[in-house]
Amino acid sequence: MTFSRTDNGDETVLRVEGALDAVTAPELRPTLDALVAEGKRRVIVDLSALRLIDSSGVGAIVSLFKRVRANGGQVSVVGLRDQPLAIFRLLRLDRVLSS
Amino acid sequence: MIRLRVPGELQYRDLAIRVVAAACKLVRDDEKSGDRDFESQVVSAFGEAFNNVAIHGYEGRERGDVDVEIEVEGDRITIYVTDTGSSFDFTNVPEPALDDLPEGGLGVFIIKSFMDEVSYRAGRPNVLRITKRFGAHAAPERPDRSDEAGDKTG
Numbered sequence: 146m147t148f149s150r151t152d153n154g155d156e157t158v159l160r161v162e163g164a165l166d167a168v169t170a171p172e173l174r175p176t177l178d179a180l181v182a183e184g185k186r187r188v189i190v191d192l193s194a195l196r197l198i199d200s201s202g203v204g205a206i207v208s209l210f211k212r213v214r215a216n217g218g219q220v221s222v223v224g225l226r227d228q229p230l231a232i233f234r235l236l237r238l239d240r241v242l243s244s
Numbered sequence: 245m246i247r248l249r250v251p252g253e254l255q256y257r258d259l260a261i262r263v264v265a266a267a268c269k270l271v272r273d274d275e276k277s278g279d280r281d282f283e284s285q286v287v288s289a290f291g292e293a294f295n296n297v298a299i300h301g302y303e304g305r306e307r308g309d310v311d312v313e314i315e316v317e318g319d320r321i322t323i324y325v326t327d328t329g330s331s332f333d334f335t336n337v338p339e340p341a342l343d344d345l346p347e348g349g350l351g352v353f354i355i356k357s358f359m360d361e362v363s364y365r366a367g368r369p370n371v372l373r374i375t376k377r378f379g380a381h382a383a384p385e386r387p388d389r390s391d392e393a394g395d396k397t398g
Contacts, residue, residue, distance in 0.1 A: 197291070
């Protein structure tokens with residue numbers, strides 16, 4: 146898994162590539178915590194290059210969504226396809242997180 | 245039969261998943277269902293099963309192996325996941341309240357939702373058997389929860 150963060154004012158785009166799972170989700174957590182701590186108002190999570198996600202990866206994104214929302218901000222997930230889309234659909238997260 | 249034995253550690257999860265994904269491509273779409281989610285759903289379910297063993301089954305004890313056996317018969321794939329870790333009670337896992345956006349407790353839900361048949365035999369070894377048939381059903385949004393630890397019939 147690799148990820149990149151691009152800031153443009155209050156908006157941040159977080160692009161995650163590869164696999165976000167029980168192995169790699171802990172690597173992403175500090176970046177997610179930083180986005181919350183910085184009080185970002187709008188976070189766009191770009192998963193167009195994500196090959197695989199599991200429940201641990203979903204938990205990390207949902208945690209980000211809840212904490213940013215609690216701060217009055219918004220998280221959107223874009224680019225879902227293939228296996229990650231199947232997971233988001235099953236968990237009904239596509240309705241909540243997809244912009 | 246395709247057989248794979250890897251240590252019950254998370255770093256071997258991706259390797260095992262790639263084998264399962266390759267096996268999915270051997271399954272025939274006899275009914276021409278065009279089910280594009282078949283591989284995604286099988287891979288998702290297997291990945292959660294592997295997580296359960298690596299994270300919970302071997303937690304606090306000497307790590308053993310995970311044996312993966314894959315049977316491809318026509319339009320059907322069956323995967324046996326065998327381990328010697330702590331047993332896991334599939335019957336007492338509460339269904340997640342999806343509207344509350346849970347951050348955990350989703351693994352068994354994903355397994356049961358995406359596979360047509362799920363059975364688990366606790367013991368030494370523990371054996372999880374998961375089966376899916378191509379085009380058996382579309383990706384469920386509200387899966388039938390009546391199967392508990394036994395087989396689905398849908």
